[in-house]
Amino acid sequence: MRTETIPFIGDIPSAFGFSHNDMSVLEAEIAFFVQSLARLLEGAYRLKSNALHYALVLKDDTIENRQAFFNFSDEYEEQGGHFELRFYFVRQDLVPRLNIEKTIEF
Numbered sequence: 001m002r003t004e005t006i007p008f009i010g011d012i013p014s015a016f017g018f019s020h021n022d023m024s025v026l027e028a029e030i031a032f033f034v035q036s037l038a039r040l041l042e043g044a045y046r047l048k049s050n051a052l053h054y055a056l057v058l059k060d061d062t063i064e065n066r067q068a069f070f071n072f073s074d075e076y077e078e079q080g081g082h083f084e085l086r087f088y089f090v091r092q093d094l095v096p097r098l099n100i101e102k103t104i105e106f
Contacts, residue, residue: 023083026052030085031104033072038106040065042092046102051084055100057092 030052034044043057058065069087076085090098 023052026081026083030054030072034104035106037068040068041106043095044104044106045095045098045100046104047088048099048101051086053084053086053088054104055088055090055095055098057090057095061089 027046031046034041034054034056040058040060041056042059043055045055047053047055056069066089073085073087
């Protein structure tokens with residue numbers, strides 16, 4: 001099984017330890033992370049929520065392709081993430097039914 005390296009802007013303590021109360025900074029970090037894995041994705045969407053919820057459409061929905069997102073989520077929680085972070089893997093045909101706040105461009 002191939003493991004993805006998790007890219008961050010800066011090191012992990014500054015990425016998640018700086019200000020857990022600033023959701024906009026966390027959103028930018030997550031968008032950067034998602035964009036770095038664009039080769040795996042057909043689409044990525046920030047869902048309308050009081051938390052950090054994202055719907056992802058994988059080109060090839062395998063556990064290996066999901067693992068990078070699981071690793072990122074685990075690392076965020078280990079660093080004491082203040083907001084709930086969830087990645088949902090959805091089929092492309094379900095995207096029109098989602099309550100989308102923003103499309104992540106890549």
